[in-house]
Amino acid sequence: MTKLSVTINGRAYGPRDVRDELSMNDFLREYLGMTGTKFGCGAAQCLSCAVIVDNPDGTSYTSPTCVVPAASFDGKSIRTVESHAKNGELSVLQKAFITHFAFQCGYCTAGFLNEGQVLLERLAKKPVARADLDKTIAEALDGHLCRCTGYIKYHEAVRHVILADPGRYLS
Amino acid sequence: MRFDLRVQLFVAVLVLPASVLAAYAVSDSPPERLASVESFSSINDTAARSAAIFTELGKVLTHPRCLNCHPAGNRPRQGDVSRLHQPPVERGADGFGLPALRCPICHQSANFDPAGVPGNPIWHLAPREMAWEGKTLGEICAQIKDPARNGNRSVDALVEHIGEDHLVGWAWAPGYGRRPAPGTQKEAGALVEAWVKTGAVCPN
Numbered sequence: 001m002t003k004l005s006v007t008i009n010g011r012a013y014g015p016r017d018v019r020d021e022l023s024m025n026d027f028l029r030e031y032l033g034m035t036g037t038k039f040g041c042g043a044a045q046c047l048s049c050a051v052i053v054d055n056p057d058g059t060s061y062t063s064p065t066c067v068v069p070a071a072s073f074d075g076k077s078i079r080t081v082e083s084h085a086k087n088g089e090l091s092v093l094q095k096a097f098i099t100h101f102a103f104q105c106g107y108c109t110a111g112f113l114n115e116g117q118v119l120l121e122r123l124a125k126k127p128v129a130r131a132d133l134d135k136t137i138a139e140a141l142d143g144h145l146c147r148c149t150g151y152i153k154y155h156e157a158v159r160h161v162i163l164a165d166p167g168r169y170l171s
Numbered sequence: 172m173r174f175d176l177r178v179q180l181f182v183a184v185l186v187l188p189a190s191v192l193a194a195y196a197v198s199d200s201p202p203e204r205l206a207s208v209e210s211f212s213s214i215n216d217t218a219a220r221s222a223a224i225f226t227e228l229g230k231v232l233t234h235p236r237c238l239n240c241h242p243a244g245n246r247p248r249q250g251d252v253s254r255l256h257q258p259p260v261e262r263g264a265d266g267f268g269l270p271a272l273r274c275p276i277c278h279q280s281a282n283f284d285p286a287g288v289p290g291n292p293i294w295h296l297a298p299r300e301m302a303w304e305g306k307t308l309g310e311i312c313a314q315i316k317d318p319a320r321n322g323n324r325s326v327d328a329l330v331e332h333i334g335e336d337h338l339v340g341w342a343w344a345p346g347y348g349r350r351p352a353p354g355t356q357k358e359a360g361a362l363v364e365a366w367v368k369t370g371a372v373c374p375n
Binding site for chain 2: 021023043044045062063064066067068069072140142143
């Protein structure tokens with residue numbers, strides 16, 4: 001057993017004992033009932049289980065949760081898909097996903113939302129040239145697997161958000 | 172022919188196959204074990220002994236636990252069959268993966284057996300110049316001795332690297348579903364030390 005203290009969507013959880021073999025995915029879904037984060041492949045391939053990890057320096061990255069022990073998140077601050085909407089208001093990215101019909105079954109969507117959000121926050125700090133935008137989006141979303149959509153509308157939704165606010169995201 | 176010359180010739184004829192047989196017997200240890208340094212003492216020729224010791228060490232260097240992270244290309248390999256790593260991760264600029272999926276994101280500081288994911292605090296690929304994939308043992312030996320291709324290490328520093336480095340040591344405690352490297356890290360370190368002391372000769 002290991003003591004786990006973790007901040008999830010701004011709320012502190014723990015310290016609580018967790019089994020060493022407990023995955024973060026199981027901790028979120030089974031212990032906390034936060035089922036927005038999905039379990040897809042169980043092998044860190046599809047990234048439907050990815051959450052956002054916030055570094056103390058203000059940067060963020062996404063991490064699979066299916067192959068990573070919950071204990072390794074001790075002391076960390078993470079955001080799940082449940083963090084995007086505020087007071088019932090969908091985020092700009094969520095709205096774009098809807099208007100662009102980016103998802104179908106929705107199983108991979110949490111991962112794409114988290115990855116897209118990390119990209120937006122990164123570009124807000126370090127904008128890219130318009131000419132590099134499509135490549136930047138493709139590289140950011142690379143690795144997230146989707147069986148339904150063919151990916152194009154996910155890319156279009158993310159591009160739409162960026163192009164709607166070029167002063168913020170583009171150099 | 173004089174008697175003493177015939178005796179010398181007789182002894183030489185006896186010793187030569189005996190040393191060959193001794194070398195065979197020494198390297199005949201099971202694949203999962205490493206022969207001891209002492210077992211090579213029957214090889215009288217120092218250079219031959221040195222090469223034989225490195226050949227034994229080669230069981231470690233060419234084992235999947237080591238070879239999988241010393242790839243020639245941009246992708247690590249995994250498993251005892253050394254298949255290409257899934258998910259399809261890449262080396263990245265620093266050997267720690269591409270920005271979107273760094274090695275330590277999945278590979279934590281220790282093995283996580285429930286998911287079958289090995290771990291170490293500094294999980295990463297060996298630099299490209301230290302690639303062993305597709306090379307003969309002689310080529311690996313030459314590379315491992317070359318400071319330009321071994322991280323600027325002297326042969327003496329190799330003793331510590333192979334015998335004590337924590338990431339190298341993972342090979343002997345790789346977690347569920349993976350065969351450990353042959354012998355122990357201590358035995359491998361002893362072989363490296365003996366190889367260095369006998370002149371660090373490479374096998375052909």
